[in-house]
Amino acid sequence: MIGLMQDWPLLCHKILDYAAIQHGGREIVSRSVEGPIVRTTYAQARARALKVAQRLERAGFSEGDRIATMAWNTANHLEAWYGINGIGAVYHTLNPRLFPEQIAWIMNHAEDKALFVDLTFLPLAEKIVPQVPTIRQVVVFTDAAHMPQTSLANAIAYEEWLKEADGDFAWKTLDENAACGMCYTSGTTGDPKGVVYSHRSNVLHALIASTPNAMGISARDVVMPVVPMFHANAWGLAQSAPMVGSKLVMPGGRMDGEAIWELLDGEKVSFTAAVPTVWLMLLQYLEQTGKALPHLKRVVIGGSACPRAMTEKFEKNYDVEVVHAWGMTEMSPLGSLCTMKPDYAGLTGEARLDIAQKQGFAPFGVEMKVTDDDDVEHPWDGRTFGRLKVRGPAVARAYYGGAGADQFDEDGWFDTGDVAHIDPHGYMQITDRAKDVIKSGGEWISTIDLENLAVGHPDVAEAAAIGIAHPKWDERPLLVVVRKEGRQTTKEELLEFFAGKIAKWWMPDDVVFVDQIPHTATGKIQKTTLRDQFRDYRLPTA
Numbered sequence: 001m002i003g004l005m006q007d008w009p010l011l012c013h014k015i016l017d018y019a020a021i022q023h024g025g026r027e028i029v030s031r032s033v034e035g036p037i038v039r040t041t042y043a044q045a046r047a048r049a050l051k052v053a054q055r056l057e058r059a060g061f062s063e064g065d066r067i068a069t070m071a072w073n074t075a076n077h078l079e080a081w082y083g084i085n086g087i088g089a090v091y092h093t094l095n096p097r098l099f100p101e102q103i104a105w106i107m108n109h110a111e112d113k114a115l116f117v118d119l120t121f122l123p124l125a126e127k128i129v130p131q132v133p134t135i136r137q138v139v140v141f142t143d144a145a146h147m148p149q150t151s152l153a154n155a156i157a158y159e160e161w162l163k164e165a166d167g168d169f170a171w172k173t174l175d176e177n178a179a180c181g182m183c184y185t186s187g188t189t190g191d192p193k194g195v196v197y198s199h200r201s202n203v204l205h206a207l208i209a210s211t212p213n214a215m216g217i218s219a220r221d222v223v224m225p226v227v228p229m230f231h232a233n234a235w236g237l238a239q240s241a242p243m244v245g246s247k248l249v250m251p252g253g254r255m256d257g258e259a260i261w262e263l264l265d266g267e268k269v270s271f272t273a274a275v276p277t278v279w280l281m282l283l284q285y286l287e288q289t290g291k292a293l294p295h296l297k298r299v300v301i302g303g304s305a306c307p308r309a310m311t312e313k314f315e316k317n318y319d320v321e322v323v324h325a326w327g328m329t330e331m332s333p334l335g336s337l338c339t340m341k342p343d344y345a346g347l348t349g350e351a352r353l354d355i356a357q358k359q360g361f362a363p364f365g366v367e368m369k370v371t372d373d374d375d376v377e378h379p380w381d382g383r384t385f386g387r388l389k390v391r392g393p394a395v396a397r398a399y400y401g402g403a404g405a406d407q408f409d410e411d412g413w414f415d416t417g418d419v420a421h422i423d424p425h426g427y428m429q430i431t432d433r434a435k436d437v438i439k440s441g442g443e444w445i446s447t448i449d450l451e452n453l454a455v456g457h458p459d460v461a462e463a464a465a466i467g468i469a470h471p472k473w474d475e476r477p478l479l480v481v482v483r484k485e486g487r488q489t490t491k492e493e494l495l496e497f498f499a500g501k502i503a504k505w506w507m508p509d510d511v512v513f514v515d516q517i518p519h520t521a522t523g524k525i526q527k528t529t530l531r532d533q534f535r536d537y538r539l540p541t542a
């Protein structure tokens, strides 16, 4: 027997329709690339998205075409996404922090047909676009007055381009399984791999993301996605904020502590999300200036492990709840969030911090298990760690073009490449990337644990642990440390700080101090580069 309910396809542009109807006057505030703060609304964004769709169709673009964007979080970028989706085309976010050759490779692989680009990245686009023969049109997010000279013959200012459309346009009717977005993961080895989102997966992800156990945002929130739209869909906020009618604050290209604080304070932001490096800058700015965060209620921190000291500072000094989250581009991206079940809700102090350090539990729509290398499932005992595998309606079932097929099994489980354990209440904790874990005497040492501990020291700005070859133990940990400005902590002091906090055999064999630690385009510590840098390093214990 088949249910007799309506077949209402889950389409992304229906989210913007809904926002315009129910929350039409709710603001979208952007720090524009040209400088000033620009205010618009969901109703206006929808009107302009319809123009984008109409203009794209007039220019000959159609369903399935990949339309690249290389842009900061702004209302322009948002309406372009929805406009692209509205003709059944596929937005393809490019991470401008990648090397130009890598971006060109990705664009050629996706066969992008057009590019929407911010002024900031026009010089980069001038280098890349000539290497991508499929690109027919470049649209620069600006108006005629700000449009610079460019070597790109097919470039036009966005506002000029939009003028040729009146917005009298109806969204295309599509299958909800049609592709709507693409994002390549910058794997640490091998070529980048393309993740292809569908309308259905994005809508379901937005629903899942806004539930109270996950991000828990509503029409009463002011949401600022600091995490870029080019980093795993801005963690779904470009869809879930309009879906629930939150006011949206788009920070544009300025990510420094002062700029972020100005928006948090001036726009009364209640909810924000980004990787730990952004919050490191904000917290330093707050410490230097003595400023506070009177409006901010919750901050979601993920992309890399959120250090315990960061959670503690936000909660103790600024009364802001930290929600630690884990996810992947392949998961749209949310996989787990550390909100509190009743089992943990009553905890305070160090006991609460112990839980807050975990990456949290999976929301509805994410199945999770931890296995050994032979796919035998480990118990949920909070100790036994192994390969973390996931499945669900917003999890990839393949990469574009069939790359990386060995990460997917026939039962639909995706091997994340992360190493984790799960506790009896379902709280997952990442201990490492499978490639980064330190293998010492047949046992594993968690680099994340060592790094978290190190940044808990008052003199340490950042730390990375890597395995160094050892004749007896196979590998032993080396701790690479960036000191805070003007601080002089020593190896001996640091190791003393570690003593008693970890198993003796986890103690780093050596500590080296450096001026900076390399990062990937999504703000993670670049372990491959560090390992190369210390390839010939001899540990004092070797």
Ligand code: AMP
Pocket (backbone or CB within 6 Å): 185, 186, 232, 301, 302, 303, 304, 305, 306, 324, 325, 326, 327, 328, 329, 330, 333, 359, 416, 417, 418, 430, 432, 433, 522
């Ligand atoms: P990306 O697809 O760029 O978002 O990267 C996904 C990877 O980032 C995951 O597979 C993890 O290795 C790492 N990651 C994301 N969130 C966390 C977190 N909260 N703690 C530790 N690692 C994380």
